[in-house]
Structure formats: structure tokens, C-alpha cells
Amino acid sequence: MKLTILGCYAATPRTITNPTSQVLEMNGHMFLIDAGEGTQVQLRRRKLKFQRINHIFISHLHGDHFYGLIGLVSTFMLLNRQADLHIYGPKGIKEVILLQLRLSNSFTGYKLFFHELTSKESEVVFEDDKVVVRTIPLDHRVYTNGYLFESKPGDRRLRIGAIEDLGIDRCYYQKIKNGGDITLEDGTVVKNSDITYDPDPTESYAFCSDTCYSEQIVPIIKDVKVLYHESTFLDSEEHYTEKTKHCTAKEAAKIATLANAGTLILGHYSTRYSDITLFKKEAETVFKGNILNGDDGAVFNL
């Protein structure tokens, strides 16, 4: 699981910071999460093969999370993309993208699927044999969802030495990987646990931005391996959180603690702060797990 943060600052893009967008690579997928203005340039800057992106998840329709989407959709068109593209986001996202394509008399050569969200309950929005993605309803000024990405358990791993010693034929290998016991020719039953190791551990990543402090998300993200949680403010600006519906670093850390997260990544910093390490310092007073400062261009192998 690899996370590339293209941008993680709040509000307006500047020469030194970018609005929210990140790329999550998991089990062969390359997912784009949010797409603030300039996302396509950041994808190029980070040398990501962004034509591999087939699924884009938009949290909410504030500009710093989606104004770069139409540019990316258009660029895919100019690059003669053929693969389907799926866009998940709040109701209205289809209208705004299609209106802009229509006004420019443009037609994508690839199929564009919109999955518009309206539910206030967590729901599965994407699933295949490797990954499942579900929404995390957040509490912000407009309808907003975070997203929980979970890899599915793979096959059990063969203990080749033991299997060969028992003279088990290769034609049974998939049955063994699937967890099945084996009956030898002499009638002996070999337990699966004696000839396999557990599958590789599953991975999970929760993206939670933008939101005010909300314990309602804890059951959804319980035991998540990696939690990205917005931390727009430091404690000294805690009085802004109620009106803006954002969080402090300590509040993000409290959610990470309640959820028993393995790692907390902080981001969506207000541009008023020049030293983002202060966010980590404040979060460390609350959360005792691993804490990382998200930053533009940061690549985390998780």
C-alpha cells in the first residue's frame, strides 16, 4: 500500500502549497482521492502513470477538493484514453462535469461513469476480488464522505516443503490455498493449517477530510491500519472549528485513539501556519501510535 500526497493544504492553492488530492495504490489499483485545482500537474510532477487511475473518489464539492477534476477528465480525453473512468462523489458532480464538457463541445472517447452519493449511512461504493471501498459519512458544512479502502485477504500461502514431503499433487494446490484439507491415498487427512501459512495481512486506509470532530465515524474505521484525518487547526485556533466544521490536530488524534488506528497521517492544514510539525507535536500529546505529517509530495509506503 503506497500513498502519494499531491496536496494537503486547506482553501486556496498557492505557489508553495496545493489543495487536497492524493493517490492510493493498493492491490494493483491506483485510486485518486479528491482533486483540487492543479491535480493533473501534481500527478505529472510526481511522475505517476496517471492513466492507470480508473476510480476517482471525491469527498465533497468545495473547490479545494474538486476544481481539478474537470481538467483531469479533459486531459484524459486529449490523451485519447480508452479505459472506463468511474467517479464517485456527492450528487451534483455529474451535472457540473457534463455541463463543462457540453459547453466546450467535447466528448470523451472513454466511458465516464458517475456514482453519485446521497446516503448518510456508510455504504460500499466499489468492490472487486481484491479491494472494497466504503463511504465514511463526515460532518462538514456541505454533504461530505470520507472513504475506507480495505484489501481483501488473499489465498492461504503454501508450505511447499511440507506439501512435497507428503507427495501431494500440484492439482490440489488451489484447493489448499482456498483453505481445504487434503485426504492422502492411504486415507490420512492432512489439516490445511499444517500445510499453509496465513494469507498476507490485509491493508486498510481511511481518508477523512473535511470534517468536524465526529465520534460517529469510529465504528466504521475501527482498527484501521492507516488513518488520514484532517487537522486544519492547532489548539490555539480551536475556536474556529465549530463555525468552519474542521478539526484540530488533537481532535484528529482523539479519533485515531478511539479507532485504534495503527498510523495517523495529518493534513488539510490551514495556510495560516508556517510550521506543520506543530500539528504532529500537538497530536502526540493525545495519540500514542505512529503519527506522520502529511505534506505535498510525501510518499508513504505503508
Next chain:
Amino acid sequence: MKLTILGCYAATPRTITNPTSQVLEMNGHMFLIDAGEGTQVQLRRRKLKFQRINHIFISHLHGDHFYGLIGLVSTFMLLNRQADLHIYGPKGIKEVILLQLRLSNSFTGYKLFFHELTSKESEVVFEDDKVVVRTIPLDHRVYTNGYLFESKPGDRRLRIGAIEDLGIDRCYYQKIKNGGDITLEDGTVVKNSDITYDPDPTESYAFCSDTCYSEQIVPIIKDVKVLYHESTFLDSEEHYTEKTKHCTAKEAAKIATLANAGTLILGHYSTRYSDITLFKKEAETVFKGNILNGDDGAVFNL
């Protein structure tokens, strides 16, 4: 008259080039012309006091000319702008901006005026006592206008020495600046031309992008001081101009010649070319006036 080119490359923004946007400063105005994705960041990069922009002129609704507009409108809002903002562009521009503001539940604290254009004839779209701006209907794949910016002649300039020698009272100065003759107490009539110089010369700037080769624009831009004309292709790709409705550098130079332009600025280069000086070289074979290579970040004091 000062022109700052924020971006002058065709199609998709890249790490090294920006789509079309430029700032024209004329007679105290700061006009923004087109607004491709990333315009607000380029305005910051060039250290322009962009809150002074009160009039934005959009040529057409292809993404590389207006996807940065909504971000700028939003940033003005976040910066608590109070001054009115006027946006000129093809019909549809109001719907796409207001839809995005509505979806984000945002309201600008400043008044936003849309001047939607549909005419295929040149028309005055802005005029005050210092400047007049009129459209230049262009021929592109979608409805497109260039814009002609002309400063108005100022007052005649006083020859202070001659006026004082004649003992003319200060209360007549504005009359003299306006071109009036003066009758002295002894009945002598002093001709205005004997006590004034001509006003400062007027300035004019024509922005023509995107368009195919079109001689129909020549009467509108006749004798323009500075012409920015798109030159998407070199001669070797001339065969692309018909389908894409763009121009070669030589075609831009031919329009400059027919219009008797003082200076030709080239731009809107296809990103397939790595050496933009070739555009100037090709244009020089046709146009004998001054030719400048537009480039991102170029500042021309004209």
C-alpha cells in the same frame, strides 16, 4: 501598457507550461484575459496584486482558457473581496460558475456581474473615460471572441512656458486641455495649437486566440499597436490547422501584416514543440514589424 503572460501553451497544463491567461495593465486598469487551470497560482507567482482585477475577459469555453476561473472567483471570496467583479464571455459561463458556487453552498461577498456574449459581430463590451474594449469575433471550433483594448486620447498637454508668457489665468487651463482657443483681454485670439502639445499617443492591444486564419478580423484590428495572435503550429504541421481551427506562425504573421500591426506577439504553442523560437523565425519570413515570442512569465512593457 504592460502585458504579463501567465500562460501561453495549448491544451493541457504541464509542470513546465501553463494554459492561456494574461494580464493587461492599461490606463490604471488591470484586465485578466482568459483563465486556464492554475491562473490564480500564476498570478501569485508573478506577484501581481490580483485583487485589482475587476474585469475578466474569457475568449471561449475550452478548458485551457477558463478552467481556472472558478478557482479565482472562489479565492476572491475567501480573501473577503468587496469590489464588483465583471466577467465577459460566451453564453453558458454564468451557469457553470453559479452551479459550482451553489454546489459548494458558497456566496460571494462581492457582486459578480456576468456579461454573456452571443453576437457574431464586433461589439463594445466595456467602456469608461479611459479605455474601450470590443470583441473580435474569431473562427474556432466553438463560439470564440478575441478582445481589442484601446486607450482613449487624454487631454492636450499644456505648454506652460507659452501660457505663462501670455499671462493666461489658471482657470482657463482645463478649457485649453480640452482643445479650446483663448481670447486675451486685448481681444487677441490665441490658437490652442500654439499653447498645447498633442495628447499622449493612444495605446491598443488585440488578443486573438483561439482562431483559424481569418482575414475578417483585419478591419477590426487595423493599425493595432500590439497584436497577440495564436500560432499553435509550425508550417510542418500546417495540415492540422483545418480540423483543429488553429493557425501557423506564418498565418499569424500574415494577419499582422494585413492589419499593419506594430508588434506581433506569438503564443498558444502546441506542446509538441520544444523550441518556441522557431515560431518567431517562421513569422519573420512574412511579417516585417516587431515580433516577440510570448512565453509563460514574460512581461512586455509596450
